[in-house]
Amino acid sequence: MRTLDHPAREQMRLDAVLMALADPVRRHIACRLVESDHDQACFSFEVPVTKSTASHHFRVLREAGIIRQTYEGTSIMNALRREDLDARFPGLLDAVFRAQHLQHP
Amino acid sequence: MRTLDHPAREQMRLDAVLMALADPVRRHIACRLVESDHDQACFSFEVPVTKSTASHHFRVLREAGIIRQTYEGTSIMNALRREDLDARFPGLLDAVFRAQHLQHP
DNA sequence: GACGTTGTTCGATGACCGTCGTAGTACGGT
DNA sequence: ACCGTACTACGACGGTCATCGAACAACGTC
Secondary structure (H helix, E strand, O other): OOOOOOHHHHHOOOHHHHHHHHHHHHHHHHHHHHOOOOOOOOOHHHOOOOHHHHHHHHHHHHHHHOEEEEEEOOOEEEOHHHHHHHOOOOHHHHHHHHHEEEEOO | OOOOOOOOHHHHHHHHHHHHOOOOOHHHHHHHHHHHHOEEEHHHHHOOOOOOHHOOOOOOHHHHHHHHEEEEEOOOEEEEEEHHHHHHHHHHHHHHHHHHHHHHH
């Protein structure tokens, strides 16, 4: 079984989280996950980049601790690590999501 | 009289704000301003970089709309644009400041 | 087993960023 | 008028980032 590395809750670094969310493509992915209550495969996100670039962005989000990725057949399902994020950096995710919505309604 | 360009409240972009706060030196400056209630000159911040680099960071913070800079003699006084930030991106500054404190108590 | 789907990995490339030193500007004080 | 202080502007350098295409790997299906 293939596995993917995820940082533990205490290992999340604010640098990495803010850097990850500063990119518009990654923020779009993260905000889509905030909105939907169920996991989503990578291909279901409509991002204006190629497959390899999207793969890179998912990896950055995962290594920052923002998403959790699990293999599911040929797909990878992406879930927001909301509990971990809220515990480590309270209010941050909500604020970013709200800000994104205010700017791009 | 010398003047400095500041973005209007509506012109602030989330990209620029998150990008600015992703850098540790700039986040240190911003958090120092959150803590202190009065304006502070550039030289009063103890940052581990040279003058020119610090000047660059202050410019990034100003152009993102995070700080307001005004000339005062030979110095430049820096003030947090808290009202504008809270109006444009509610809760964001507080969340980042709190996260910074949780990580670096 | 062959094929399509889904994503990763590996260079390569161009752009941007943080950093610095040097030179220059503006201002206040002597 | 001169000097020191506070900061900016400019050019340069190295590192990192986003992006891409091509090749590869894993899985399900026919």
